[in-house]
Amino acid sequence: xxxxxxxxxxxxxxxxxxxxxxxxxxxxxxxxxxxxxxxxxxxxxxxxxxxxxxxxxxxxxxxxxxxxxxxxxxxxxxxxxxxxxxxxxxxxxxxxxxxxxxxxxxxxxxxxxxxxxxxxxxxxxxxxxxxxxxxxxxxxxxxxxxxxxxxxxxxxxxxxxxxxxxxxxxxxxxxxxxxxxxxxxxxxxxxxxxxxxxxxxxxxxxxxxxxxxxxxxxxxxxxxxxxxxxxxxxxxxxxxxxxxxxxxxxxxxxxxxxxxxxxxxxxxxxxxxxxxxxxxxxxxxxxxxxxxxxxxxxxxxxxxxxxxxxxxxxxxxxxxxxxxxxxxxxxxxxxxxxxxxxxxxxxxxxxxxxxxxxxxxxxx
Amino acid sequence: xxxxxxxxxxxxxxxxxxxxxxxxxxxxxxxxxxxxxxxxxxxxxxxxxxxxxxxxxxxxxxxxxxxxxxxxxxxxxxxxxxxxxxxxxxxxxxxxxxxxxxxxxxxxxxxxxxxxxxxxxxxxxxxxxxxxxxxxxxxxxxxxxxxxxxxxxxxxxxxxxxxxxxxxxxxxxxxxxxxxxxxxxxxxxxxxxxxxxxxxxxxxxxxxxxxxxxxxxxxxxxxxxxxxxxxxxxxxx
Numbered sequence: 001x002x003x004x005x006x007x008x009x010x011x012x013x014x015x016x017x018x019x020x021x022x023x024x025x026x027x028x029x030x031x032x033x034x035x036x037x038x039x040x041x042x043x044x045x046x047x048x049x050x051x052x053x054x055x056x057x058x059x060x061x062x063x064x065x066x067x068x069x070x071x072x073x074x075x076x077x078x079x080x081x082x083x084x085x086x087x088x089x090x091x092x093x094x095x096x097x098x099x100x101x102x103x104x105x106x107x108x109x110x111x112x113x114x115x116x117x118x119x120x121x122x123x124x125x126x127x128x129x130x131x132x133x134x135x136x137x138x139x140x141x142x143x144x145x146x147x148x149x150x151x152x153x154x155x156x157x158x159x160x161x162x163x164x165x166x167x168x169x170x171x172x173x174x175x176x177x178x179x180x181x182x183x184x185x186x187x188x189x190x191x192x193x194x195x196x197x198x199x200x201x202x203x204x205x206x207x208x209x210x211x212x213x214x215x216x217x218x219x220x221x222x223x224x225x226x227x228x229x230x231x232x233x234x235x236x237x238x239x240x241x242x243x244x245x246x247x248x249x250x251x252x253x254x255x256x257x258x259x260x261x262x263x264x265x266x267x268x269x270x271x272x273x274x275x276x277x278x279x280x281x282x283x284x285x286x287x288x289x290x291x292x293x294x295x296x297x298x299x300x301x302x303x304x305x306x307x308x309x310x311x312x313x314x315x316x317x318x319x320x321x322x323x324x325x326x327x328x329x330x331x332x333x334x335x336x337x338x339x340x341x342x343x344x345x346x347x348x349x350x351x352x353x354x355x356x357x358x359x360x361x362x363x364x
Numbered sequence: 365x366x367x368x369x370x371x372x373x374x375x376x377x378x379x380x381x382x383x384x385x386x387x388x389x390x391x392x393x394x395x396x397x398x399x400x401x402x403x404x405x406x407x408x409x410x411x412x413x414x415x416x417x418x419x420x421x422x423x424x425x426x427x428x429x430x431x432x433x434x435x436x437x438x439x440x441x442x443x444x445x446x447x448x449x450x451x452x453x454x455x456x457x458x459x460x461x462x463x464x465x466x467x468x469x470x471x472x473x474x475x476x477x478x479x480x481x482x483x484x485x486x487x488x489x490x491x492x493x494x495x496x497x498x499x500x501x502x503x504x505x506x507x508x509x510x511x512x513x514x515x516x517x518x519x520x521x522x523x524x525x526x527x528x529x530x531x532x533x534x535x536x537x538x539x540x541x542x543x544x545x546x547x548x549x550x551x552x553x554x555x556x557x558x559x560x561x562x563x564x565x566x567x568x569x570x571x572x573x574x575x576x577x578x579x580x581x582x583x584x585x586x587x588x589x590x591x592x593x594x595x596x597x598x599x600x601x
Contacts, residue, residue, distance in 0.1 A: 247412075
């Protein structure tokens, strides 16, 4: 019998008091009422740990790096024990054949009951040869693990949207998990971000554990509790936006005073994430707080939307890259010029018409 | 008939634009002017103002005007669509250009020739000419509706999940375009499409008023179309 979370915590010397504190804080982080804290505690005391296979495709491991830095109370010690993280090649003790054997073992032992956590995505071109794990394409490993899992977590922008390896022209055809052809139809939760916020990752796992189902998802498969609002909606610099106080260029007076970064390209108004509420590194700060615009790392295709410092996407197919204002302004000037020329020509025609042919249109 | 006995008689004026249509036209013009200016400023904000944030609300006002004018535009379109059902036949013209008729296209070509100064004389219409019908149709049935839909989708993002704007518009329009930034880009391109339309519309109205065979600008104030000759009209019936 697998140990319960509570057993693991107590074994690791965590007091019951700290444990209950963790439950209340997690309930608060998930936006649940105070009555849910005992429910979380009960779930942790009675439920066996969820086995998790954490597979790595094309990725940079920033999701793992973020995850292990979860500063939520006890997270560093507990979350890794909370789930039964059976396989994660980055942080597991086993290596080589020994490590790979664990995948087979977990699939056989917990068929249909484990969570498949995907960090990174598979390349489809050249039969998946651009990402080889233990001598085989990652694509095969992913498909097999997905076949037998209960549900899939797409960690980060790679697994959720494709991220940098799927940026144009995407030579390896890196493909986000939900778009991989032939993948078993399992429920998928997307936790985008490059990387996602540590506390968001741990909270999603806690929710799945407590309620044995996914939290409520939006149309694009992201948990609503963390991705239902834009950075802009809860930004502490929002009053400067409404007042019309903007940083015009980096290092100007406005930048020193902490004005809104909208004019230097902040993508806060188009980015759904929890950075402005949860923040990073234990609530210490987030990009805008340290004076840099948000560049929308949790949005679909954020590498292909032009410069990180443009709030409008460059439009291709005009010979040169141009933005909406350049194209529109040029069109307006051309149309205005054409109207002026046409007006002049009309005036000439009318003058001629009057002079040469006076019996027609005499009342004009 | 009296026309035959009095050759110098001008054809009777025709009541084309009913009061709600005229009212809609001018309210629309004002709303679009406000939307265009504030919309441009939302994309390219005016220079930063200094002082305490609590003492200013400039950008807030710009956005408020944009949203307010947007609502007026949207409600106006809804009333205009209603009027297309209960109004006279001219009130339906911009919604249903008779593209299935060959004569519509041949007369449209004639209108293009008139503008290209090849045709010597324009045709005579009580309502819109075919080219104008098509231009109005594209503008008010497609461009403006596109702007209203994308506009409400962007507004719904701020109103938040659970708001009717989010449920009706943002929830499906944002994923349809990819992400929020793409919707912003297309909404912004729409502004320039409208600017181009306004230039052409104002120029063509003035030119037609001077050079065509019927009144244009005064008709949008009085509702009556008057004519400069008594030849038969070319309107499709």
